[in-house]
Amino acid sequence: MAFQGAEYCAVDQVAEAFPKDEFLADQGLQSYFGVPLWGENEEVLGVICLLDVDPISDVALVRDIVGLFAQRASAELIRIKSREQTIASDEFVKSFFDDFPGWVLGYSTSPSGDDREIEFSNGRAAELFGPRNYELLHRDATQFNSLLHPEDRAHVEAVYQEARRSLGCFDLEYRMRHDNGSYRWVQATGCFRSKHGDRILSHSVMLDRDDFRRLERRHEELSKELETLIRAIPDAVILQDGNGRVRFVNTAVEVLFGLPSAEMVGWDFASLAARHPQYREIFETAHQNTQRAFQLGKRFESQARGVLPGTPTARNFETVRIPLFHESGVASGLVTTVRDITERVAARAHEDRIQALEARAGKLAALSRLVEGVAHEFENQLTAVLGYGELGLAKLRQAPMTEDTAVHERILNRIREAATMASGISRNLLAFSNASTASTGRCEPASVILAAQSELAQSLDRPEQLRCKVQPAPKGWQLALSDQELRDLLHRLFLNSAEASEPSQPIRVESCQLPPLEGESHPRYRLRIEDQGEGIPAHLQERIYDPLFSTREDHSRRRGMGLAIVHNLVQRAGGEMHLRSEVGNGTRFELVFPLSEAVEDATAAPAHRPRVLVVDDKRSMRSLLQDVLEAGEYEVLTASSCAEVMALEPEVQPDLLLIDVHLQDGLGTQLAEALRERWPQALALFCSGLPADHLEARGVRLPVGRPLLVKPFRPTELLAAMREALATPLPTHPAAS
Amino acid sequence: MSRFTILVAEDESLVREMLDDTLQSDGYEVLTAEDGQQAQRILERQPVDVVITDLIMPERDGLELLIMVRDHYPRIPVIVITAPSNNIYLPAAKRLGAAYCFEKPLVLSTLLAAVQALLEDPIAPSSERQ
Numbered sequence: 001m002a003f004q005g006a007e008y009c010a011v012d013q014v015a016e017a018f019p020k021d022e023f024l025a026d027q028g029l030q031s032y033f034g035v036p037l038w039g040e041n042e043e044v045l046g047v048i049c050l051l052d053v054d055p056i057s058d059v060a061l062v063r064d065i066v067g068l069f070a071q072r073a074s075a076e077l078i079r080i081k082s083r084e085q086t087i088a089s090d091e092f093v094k095s096f097f098d099d100f101p102g103w104v105l106g107y108s109t110s111p112s113g114d115d116r117e118i119e120f121s122n123g124r125a126a127e128l129f130g131p132r133n134y135e136l137l138h139r140d141a142t143q144f145n146s147l148l149h150p151e152d153r154a155h156v157e158a159v160y161q162e163a164r165r166s167l168g169c170f171d172l173e174y175r176m177r178h179d180n181g182s183y184r185w186v187q188a189t190g191c192f193r194s195k196h197g198d199r200i201l202s203h204s205v206m207l208d209r210d211d212f213r214r215l216e217r218r219h220e221e222l223s224k225e226l227e228t229l230i231r232a233i234p235d236a237v238i239l240q241d242g243n244g245r246v247r248f249v250n251t252a253v254e255v256l257f258g259l260p261s262a263e264m265v266g267w268d269f270a271s272l273a274a275r276h277p278q279y280r281e282i283f284e285t286a287h288q289n290t291q292r293a294f295q296l297g298k299r300f301e302s303q304a305r306g307v308l309p310g311t312p313t314a315r316n317f318e319t320v321r322i323p324l325f326h327e328s329g330v331a332s333g334l335v336t337t338v339r340d341i342t343e344r345v346a347a348r349a350h351e352d353r354i355q356a357l358e359a360r361a362g363k364l365a366a367l368s369r370l371v372e373g374v375a376h377e378f379e380n381q382l383t384a385v386l387g388y389g390e391l392g393l394a395k396l397r398q399a400p401m402t403e404d405t406a407v408h409e410r411i412l413n414r415i416r417e418a419a420t421m422a423s424g425i426s427r428n429l430l431a432f433s434n435a436s437t438a439s440t441g442r443c444e445p446a447s448v449i450l451a452a453q454s455e456l457a458q459s460l461d462r463p464e465q466l467r468c469k470v471q472p473a474p475k476g477w478q479l480a481l482s483d484q485e486l487r488d489l490l491h492r493l494f495l496n497s498a499e500a501s502e503p504s505q506p507i508r509v510e511s512c513q514l515p516p517l518e519g520e521s522h523p524r525y526r527l528r529i530e531d532q533g534e535g536i537p538a539h540l541q542e543r544i545y546d547p548l549f550s551t552r553e554d555h556s557r558r559r560g561m562g563l564a565i566v567h568n569l570v571q572r573a574g575g576e577m578h579l580r581s582e583v584g585n586g587t588r589f590e591l592v593f594p595l596s597e598a599v600e601d602a603t604a605a606p607a608h609r610p611r612v613l614v615v616d617d618k619r620s621m622r623s624l625l626q627d628v629l630e631a632g633e634y635e636v637l638t639a640s641s642c643a644e645v646m647a648l649e650p651e652v653q654p655d656l657l658l659i660d661v662h663l664q665d666g667l668g669t670q671l672a673e674a675l676r677e678r679w680p681q682a683l684a685l686f687c688s689g690l691p692a693d694h695l696e697a698r699g700v701r702l703p704v705g706r707p708l709l710v711k712p713f714r715p716t717e718l719l720a721a722m723r724e725a726l727a728t729p730l731p732t733h734p735a736a737s
Numbered sequence: 738m739s740r741f742t743i744l745v746a747e748d749e750s751l752v753r754e755m756l757d758d759t760l761q762s763d764g765y766e767v768l769t770a771e772d773g774q775q776a777q778r779i780l781e782r783q784p785v786d787v788v789i790t791d792l793i794m795p796e797r798d799g800l801e802l803l804i805m806v807r808d809h810y811p812r813i814p815v816i817v818i819t820a821p822s823n824n825i826y827l828p829a830a831k832r833l834g835a836a837y838c839f840e841k842p843l844v845l846s847t848l849l850a851a852v853q854a855l856l857e858d859p860i861a862p863s864s865e866r867q
Contacts, residue, residue: 376793379820379841384751390845391759423842430821627804631829715800716793719825 005044007035007063012055031056035066037074045077097122103206107141108199113164116141119201128186128208130179149175149183164192164200173209184210236338242324242331244268244290256338257282258309279309293321294331303341313518315342346519357574368433375426375433382423389416428561431488432568441482442596445525446472448486449511456494462503471512474523477595480573489569492562493529493589500533500587507531514592525593532586541579610726611635613654615645615671616687617664621711625658628715632722642666645675654682656725661688661700661708669700683725687711741856742766742783746776746790746802747818752841756789759845765852773797777805785813787855789848792819792826800826803833814855818843 010017010032015024023029033056034049048070056062097104103125109116118141126134129147136143148156152174163170169191175183190204227248230237236252246264254261257279264272269287273280293300299322307314318341324333392412396405449470457463473479479486490509497507507529514524536544545567570577575593612634614625619640626636637654639645642665657675659668672684687709688695692702702708709721743765747753753769760767768785770776774796776788788806792799799817806815814836819826821840830838837851 376820380749380752382842383818384749384755386842387752387755387759387845391755391762395762419842427821624801624804627833628800628829631800631832632825633828633832714794714796714798715804715829716798716826719800719829723825 005036007033008049009033009056009059009063011059014051027051028053030054033059033062033066035063035070037070037077039074039081040078045074045081048073098124100124100205102208103128104203105206106201106203108196108201109164111164111198111200113161114142116144125206128178128184128206129176132179133177147177149177151175164202167192167194167200170204173213184208185213186210234340236336238334238336238338240268240290240334240336242326242333244270244287244294244334246272247333253338256308256310282308289319289321290334290336293323293334293336297323297325299323311340315340316345317341342519350520357571360571371429371433375430378426379423382419382426385419386416386423389413389419425561428565432561432565441480441485442478442598443481443483443486444473444598445479445486445511445527445593446470448483449490449509449527452487452490453509456491456509459494460498460503460507465498465501465503465505465507467506467508469508469510473525473595474513476598477523477525478598479525479593480596481569481593485569489566489591490527490529492566496562497529497531497533497587500535501531502533505532505586520594522594522596525595527591527593528588530586530588535583535585535587536579536581537583541581544579545577609633609635610655610722611637611653612656612658612722613645613648613652613682614638614658615640615642615663615668616658616660617641618660621660624715625718628718629658629722631715632719634722640664642671642674645671650678653679656722657682657684658709658722659684659686661686661690661695667700669702672703685709685721685725687713740764740766741786742768743852744768744770744776744779744785744788746770746773746788746794746799748772748791748794752791759849760852763849771795773799773802773805776802780806780810780813785810787852788813788815789852790815790817792817792830800829800833803830803835807834816848816851816855818848 012030014029014032015021018024029051031052031054032049034047036044037046037048039045048066050062050066100122101124103122105121105125106119107116108119118138121138123134125137128134129137133147137147145153145157156172156174159170159172162168169189171187171189173185173187176186178184185208187207187209188204189207190202192200192202194201230248231250233250234252236256237248237250238246238253239248241247245266245268249261249264253264257264259276259279263276267275269283269290273283273287276283289302299320301318301320303316303318305314305316308317318339320337320339322335323331324335326332389412393409393416396408396412399405449468453466453468453470457466460466481489494507494509501507508531510528510530512526514526516523544563546564567577570591570593573593575591578590578592579587580590581587612629614622614629614636615638616622616625617640622638622640626638629636634656637648637652639648642663657672657679659672661668663671668686668688672686675682675684683706684703685706686702689711690698691710692708695702695708706725707721709718743760745753745756745760745767747756747769748771750771753771757767757769768779768783770779772794773790776790777797779785780788788802790799790802797805799819803815803817806813815834817827817830817835817838818841819830819838827838827840836855839848839851
C-alpha cells in the first residue's frame with residue numbers, strides 16, 4: 001500500500017493478513033508499518049517500513065520515528081538522483097561543444113585586455129589556425145593579436161576594447177593566420193558579460209568564414225565579368241525582376257532606346273511608357289510582351305520591323321524572352337535579348353534572289369540551247385522555202401507570159417514574204433535566247449543612251465519628238481549589260497513608244513541615279529521611257545512580257561518579242577521593270593538596275609585574245625587545232641609532250657589548256673594537275689580518242705563539270721566548247737562580281 | 738565554153754536540193770556532198786571551181802573543209818552558208834579564208850551574184866556577210 005503513495009499500518013497478525021507472504025510467516029512477524037519516500041516532484045521514490053515480531057503498542061510513536069527516517073531517506077535519494085542527472089548533462093554539453101563546427105571558448109581578461117586567459121575551449125580552433133597556433137593561444141592568450149592580419153588588427157582591437165568597456169557584445173569578421181602562413185577569414189561573435197573580481201569574463205564563438213568569403217569574392221568577380229560581357233555584346237539585353245521592373249540594361253539597349261541606363265533601371269515598362277511619352281508605343285509594347293512572357297511561362301521569340309529612337313531608319317529586330325521562375329512557381333525575372341537582324345534579313349533576301357536568278361539562269365540556258373537548235377533547223381527549212389520561191393519566180397520570168405503568170409508570181413511572192421517573216425521570228429527567238437544567257441558585259445549607261453539618242457531621233461519623222469534627259473551613273477559604277485545590249489533594249493522600247501505615238505506627242509527618255517536600297521551597298525540606275533500615245537489596256541498589261549504576245553491587232557509586221565527580250569535583259573542585269581499605262585494616256589516603262597562596281601578597262605578596246613596552250617603528241621592534230629583556234633581568235637601555243645610544257649617559262653600564262661589525255665610521256669590529267677600551281681587561272685580542257693567512260697575504266701579521273709572532247713571532234717564543236725569553258729567561272733575561283 | 742562546177746556541201750537535204758536546182762538552173766554543173774568528208778572525196782576525184790559549204794555538219798564540218806581546201810586546193814574559193822547562231826563560227830570561217838559568208842535563209846540572187854563574181858575574179862577579197 002505504501003507504494004501507492006499512502007501510509008500502511010498492520011498492528012498485529014500481519015502474516016495472517018498476507019498468507020501468501022512466506023517471509024512474514026518464516027520470520028514470525030506480527031506487525032508492519034510503512035510510509036512512501038517522496039521525490040521532489042511528489043513522485044514515489046521508494047518505501048520505508050518497520051517490521052516486528054511483536055504487535056505495535058504505540059502507533060503514534062512508530063509513525064513519528066518511521067516518518068523521520070523516511071524524510072532523511074527521501075532527501076538522500078533526491079540528492080543521488082540529482083547528481084546522476086548533472087553528470088549526464090555535463091557530458092551532453094561537452095559533446096555538443098566538441099561537435100560544434102566552430103571554436104567555442106570562454107576567457108577572462110584584465111580590464112585593459114593585456115592579460116587574457118582561456119577558461120574553457122572546445123578545441124575546434126585547431127582547425128581554424130592549425131594545431132601549433134592553437135597551442136600558442138592556449139599557452140598565452142595574449143598572442144591572439146599577433147595572429148591577426150596586420151590590416152585588421154587596429155579595427156579588431158577597437159571593437160573588443162569598446163565591448164569590454166561597456167560589457168557589450170561583438171560580431172565581427174577578420175583574418176587570422178594559420179600554421180601554414182595563410183590567413184583565413186573568421187567570424188567572431190560573443191559578449192563581455194560579467195566581472196569576477198577584477199577579471200572580465202567573456203564567451204565567444206568563432207566560425208570559419210574563409211570558404212564563404214572566397215565564394216563571395218568569386219561571386220562578385222563573376223558578377224562583374226558577366227556584366228562586362230553583357231555590356232559588350234552587340235545584342236540589346238534587358239534583365240527584369242519578377243515584377244517586371246528593369247534591373248539591368250546593357251549598352252546596346254541604351255543606344256537602341258536612346259536613354260541612359262539610369263533612366264530605365266528600377267522602372268517597369270508601363271511606368272516608362274508614362275514617363276517617356278515620346279517612346280510610349282515602344283514601352284507599351286515591351287510591357288505587353290513582358291506580361292505575355294510571364295503568362296506563357298516559357299521562352300518565346302518574335303520578329304518585328306520598326307523604328308526605334310536609336311535607329312534613324314526602320315530595322316528588323318528579333319526578340320527572345322526567357323522568363324525565370326522560383327521553385328515555388330512565382331516569377332523571379334525575365335531575360336530579354338533584342339537583335340538587329342536587318343543585315344541578316346537583307347542577306348537572306350539577297351541570297352534568295354541570287355538563287356532564284358541562278359535557277360532562272362539555268363532554265364534559260366537550257367531554253368536558250370533549245371531555241372538555238374530550233375532556230376537552226378527553222379532557218380534551214382526557210383532557206384529551202386525561200387530558195388524555191390526565188391527559183392520559182394526566176395523560172396516564171398524565163399517562161400513565156402500566160403494569163404496565169406501574174407497570179408503565180410503573186411503566190412510565189414506571198415510565199416517569200418511569209419518565209420521572210422518567219423525568219424524574222426526565228427531571229428527574234430535567237431535574240432531572246434541570247435538575252436537570257438549570262439554575259440559579262442558592262443557599260444556606262446549614260447554614254448550608251450547619249451550615243452543612241454541621235455540614232456533614235458533620226459528614226460522619227462520629227463526628231464524633236466524625242467526629249468532626252470540623262471544623268472551619268474555614279475563614278476566607278478556600271479550597269480551589267482554590254483553597250484550593244486543596252487542599245488538594243490533602248491531601241492526596242494523606243495520603237496514601241498514611237499509606234500504608239502502621234503508625231504506631235506513627245507517621247508521622253510530620262511535616266512538618273514538612285515541611292516542603294518536599305519541594307520544594300522550598290523547604287524541603282526533608273527531608265528524611264530515615257531510616251532503620251534495610245535496606252536496599253538489594263539487586261540493586256542500582265543501578258544506584255546510573254547514571248548510572241550503582241551498588243552497589236554495587226555500581226556502583219558512584227559511578232560511581239562521586243563518586250564520579252566527587253567524584260568529578259570533587264571532581269572539578267574538584276575533589274576526590275578515597271579509599267580504604268582492607261583489607254584489614251586500613254587505608257588511609261590521604268591527600269592531600275594542595280595549597279596556593279598566598274599571592271600577595269602571594261603570600256604577599253606576589246607579584251608586580249610585568250611591564250612590557249614595545245615598539248616598533243618600528233619603533229620597533224622596540233623596543226624589542225626592551231627588553225628581552228630587561231631581562226632576562232634585565240635592565241636595559240638603548242639607543245640608535244642609533258643616535258644615540253646614543263647620547260648615553258650611560267651610567264652607564258654595561258655588562259656586555257658587543251659590537253660590530250662594520253663601523251664607519250666604521261667597522262668594529260670596529271671599534267672594539268674601539276675600545272676595548277678603554276679597557272680592557277682588556266683582552265684584545262686581534255687581531248688581523247690576514248691570516251692569518258694572508257695577513260696574512267698582505265699583509271700583516268702577527269703575533272704567534274706568539264707566536257708571531254710572525243711576525237712574526232714569537229715572544229716565547230718571545239719570552238720563551242722572553248723567558248724563555254726571561258727564563260728563558266730572556275731569553281732574554285734568564283735567570278736568576283 | 739565548158740560549164741563551171743560548183744560543189745555544194747550541206748547536210749540538210751532540202752537545202753542541198755534547192756541549191757542544186759537553183760545553181761543548175763543558172764547553168765552550173767553541181768556536185769553535192771552531205772558532209773565535209775564526202776566533199777573531200779569529190780575534190781580528190783574531180784576539179785571544182787567553187788565550193789559552197791554549210792558550217793555545222795556531221796563528220797567533217799565546214800571549218801575543217803575550209804582548212805582542207807586552203808591547204809590542198811588554195812585556188813578554189815569557198816562560200817560559207819550557215820544558220821544564224823551566236824557569232825562564233827562565221828568569224829572563224831572568215832579567218833580560215835572563206836571568200837563569202839552568208840547567213841540562212843539566203844537571198845539566192847545574192848548567192849548567185851557571189852558565185853559569179855568569184856568565177857570572174859577568183860581572187861576577190863572576202864566580202865561582208867549578208
